Amino acid sequence: MNVFNLLGLAWKALTRNKMRSALTMLGIIIGVGAVITMVSIGEGSKQSIRSQLSSMGSNMITIRPFSNSTAGGGARVGAGGLQTLKVKDASSILNEVSFVTDVSPAVSTNGQAINASLNWPTSLQGVSPDYLTIRDWKLVSGTAFTDDDVATAGKVCLLGQTVVDNIFNGVESPVGKVIRFNKIPLKVMGVLEKKGENTFGQDQDDIILAPYTTVQKRIMAITHIQTIYAAAVDEKSSDTATKEIGVVLRANHKLHFGEEDDFRVRTQAELISTMSSTSQLLTVLLTAIAAISLLVGGIGIMNIMYVSVTERTKEIGLRMAIGARGIDILLQFLTEAILISITGGIIGVILGISSAKLVTVFLAWPTLISQSSVVLSFVVCAVTGVFFGYYPALKASRLDPIEALRYE
Amino acid sequence: MPNKILDINDLKREFIMGVETIKALKGITFSVDAGEFVTIMGSSGSGKTTLLNILGCLDIPTEGTYLLDGVNIKTLSRNELAKLRNHKIGFVFQSYNLLARTSAIENVELPLFYNADIPTKQRREKAMNALEAVGLKDRMDHMPNQLSGGQQQRVAIARALVNEPVMILADEATGNLDTKTSYEIMMLFQELNSKQGKTIVFVTHEPDIAVFSSRTVTLKDGRVIKDLKNENVHSAKDALASLPVEKETEEIKQAT
Structure with a gap:
């Protein structure tokens, strides 16, 4: 089984149950989309505060008597x-x-x-x-x-x-x-x-x-x-x-x-870091909430994969009977989970970026789509796929072919 | 001396159920030569299924040896057993076990996915040849639910053939089919056996299916009680021809 075979198999399995795959993906889509939108709102407000402060002269040092x-x-x-x-x-x-x-x-x-x-x-x-x-x-x-x-x-x-x-x-x-x-x-x-x-x-x-x-x-x-x-x-x-x-x-x-x-020296940089720390906190909070929804999406994948493994017990038994090793079954189900999460991740990235743009257009809030948040959330969702897909896949790979074949 | 495909010697299998030990097989010895068509008969509880699982390398005997094409399966790991199943055994099940919403040709291709020796390019061609051998070349794109029971079983047989195994292991392969279709399937098995020299081990409890094979091994209570060469092998083709023509079909034909 090479990678293309696995992807082909997983793709077929997912398209066989389109509605379910789409709903499972939705959890990830919303999670990733939320992370990217939230981070871009947070980054945007940080950036706007920074640029406003810089408009006063970002290298400015003020000395007053004290x-x-x-x-x-x-x-x-x-x-x-x-x-x-x-x-x-x-x-x-x-x-x-x-x-x-x-x-x-x-x-x-x-x-x-x-x-x-x-x-x-x-x-x-x-x-x-x-x-x-x-x-x-x-x-x-x-x-x-x-x-x-x-x-x-x-x-x-x-x-x-x-x-x-x-x-x-x-x-x-x-x-x-x-x-x-x-x-x-x-x-x-x-x-x-x-x-x-x-x-x-x-x-x-x-x-x-x-x-x-x-x-x-x-x-x-x-x-x-x-x-x-x-x-x-x-x-x-x-x-x-x-x-x-x-x-x-x-x-x-x-x-x-x-x-x-008898004087006090203040720099604009100090002020910037003070102000930024407020919006940094905002970013962290928003991201935490978004990350939770990504986690929930991951649990959704796990749930569906368990259902899928149970439902396809007979298929697993058959595959084992005709020569699939445990690792083949494991990889097959793992690939399905990863495919769900990555496809969901890609859609989520697109959704996140476009909703950040919409926020700017309709609410006039500054947003800044940071590359790192896109890359990070994508990586996190791929890891989510592996993490939450692993246990159901492991369960599938450890089935006894005799019992699996007889499963009704 | 003919090549022994199966060589079973004093095979025992025990299951531990709580405190009780159930002896499903109590010492079975027989062998199957290449090109034989053997039926294994036995009522339920005779140890037939246990033996089938061991023959199919899905289970390992507690005692005794089982050589499949010269390989002692007891020494193999789980993964090696999977490889052995893939290369040497073609399974045919009572309930076909085709993957739903997967076309006939894709179902037949399935064992090739797990065979590293077959390059991807050859897969489709091999699957087509196997489907042709069972007379379903024109149905290769049909889904299982678009095929009759007999046709589904033919697809399953094609799937069993595609890796060119040393033995086809059929488990009540006609159990879900009516008499006419059963005979058709048996005819196919006889052809595969006689024309292509496939070794077939057919597990069944129906005596009227056993008559089509060249040898019958009968089990009872975990032991072989009979192992007879079939002197008078029935031809499934003749049996099919001698079936009474169904009246209803005739009437419909006349009406139209």
């Missing part, structure tokens, strides 16, 4: 009130930390943006030109301000799309116009590309960017900075960069050994 010590009266001071970060820190990071390509100091304040008769409450973010690189933010029109503007505290700005929508009537181009922010006139140099809402539902386009010196001196009248944004070379090096930033800042701030950091 203090656990109490200043004077015992009341803790919030990060916003701390004045420990200086512009010098930003330049030290850029110069001394390897793997960091861009650094931007940042200060931010809220106020009213005014253009002619229109006004809009928004926030003004003071940054350096590098900020656009760090956030991977492009302009739709105009040009960015330069380091010269930073040096001279130039009265220039870039507008977010939401601000443009609210203080310009839509006809005239904002570029070149002068708007006012809390009475300070700012010349619009460019309009920022639309970024949409971030993962937390904040409108990222409701913003005005200006040189940080302008915001520090002309609007907020402060000398410290609130935040330092930096970009690591890539996601992997952000851990190393984080450590080095810590060392540089501790030196700058003259912190002694044992003293707590």
Whole structure:
């Protein structure tokens, strides 16, 4: 008996009882289909969270002041009130930390943006030109301000799309116009590309960017900075960069050994892994449920194979009488079980992929069909066929031909 | 000296049923030469079925030796016995035992699947030759339920022939058939025996079937009580011809 003979025999046996074979297969089809659909939904949501976070700049490192010590009266001071970060820190990071390509100091304040008769409450973010690189933010029109503007505290700005929508009537181009922010006139140099809402539902386009010196001196009248944004070379090096930033800042701030950091460094990668772990859990749960249905499908195969062996006892007896060895019978029934599970698996893969596509089309959920889930579920279902087909096949192969022949 | 196909010497088979030991065969000795047509007779309980199982290498004797074509089956493993059955024995059963929803030719091909010596290409050809030998070449694509009892038994005989065994072992092969069809089947066996020299061992309890064979071995209570050459072998062909023509058939013929 070679493989083709076995497959031919098994195929004939299965087509002899089409309805039953189809129903048995259905268990596997649903199981495999469910696994693939569920994993692709889980992977899809993971991917979408990841890409949303990356839209903020996936290599971005954020440094904010932090203090656990109490200043004077015992009341803790919030990060916003701390004045420990200086512009010098930003330049030290850029110069001394390897793997960091861009650094931007940042200060931010809220106020009213005014253009002619229109006004809009928004926030003004003071940054350096590098900020656009760090956030991977492009302009739709105009040009960015330069380091010269930073040096001279130039009265220039870039507008977010939401601000443009609210203080310009839509006809005239904002570029070149002068708007006012809390009475300070700012010349619009460019309009920022639309970024949409971030993962937390904040409108990222409701913003005005200006040189940080302008915001520090002309609007907020402060000398410290609130935040330092930096970009690591890539996601992997952000851990190393984080450590080095810590060392540089501790030196700058003259912190002694044992003293707590007066700043906190966060990377986007951390956030991504936190968010991903949530959807990872979701994937695991969905997959577990789907795997159970695959198991049930496997038990269905086992059940039907037992019925089939009992029903075909006489056939088994005959085959043995005319020269089939135990192993021949075992392989015959095993092949049938595997054929059911593999055929079911193939149909299940097709069903799983197409239902994942349907989910995307009709429910607008992101899905991502991962190759590994297709391969894995297919392998699992083939193994299911072998595992659940083995015992019925073994039972068949151990029948006594004399009794099997006489079985009615 | 003619070639001995079967050589049985003091064969015993005991079954243990709980605490009792049942002696089904109590020492049987006989041999069958190549080209013989032997019937084994005996009423139920005579040990006929037990002997048949041993002759068919489906069972192993408790004591004594059984040489099939010179091979002592007692020394063989389960798998070797299966191979021996495949190569040396052609089974014909009372209830045909054809696979349902499987065409005649596929049923005949079945033993060839388990014969590693036959290449896949030759399978169909060999099966066709066997079906031709039993006169059913034109029915090769019919399913068993589209064939009459006699035809089904012919397919079963073709299946027994296809591996060119040294012996055909028939178990009440005419038991499910009417007289006319029984004679037709016996005629086929006689032809296979006389024209192709097939050795046939035919187990039955019907004396009127035994008359067609050349020798009858009668069992009773697990022993051979008679082993006689049949001096006057009846021809199944003559018996068939002498059957009264069925009236009903005649009437139908006239009516149409």
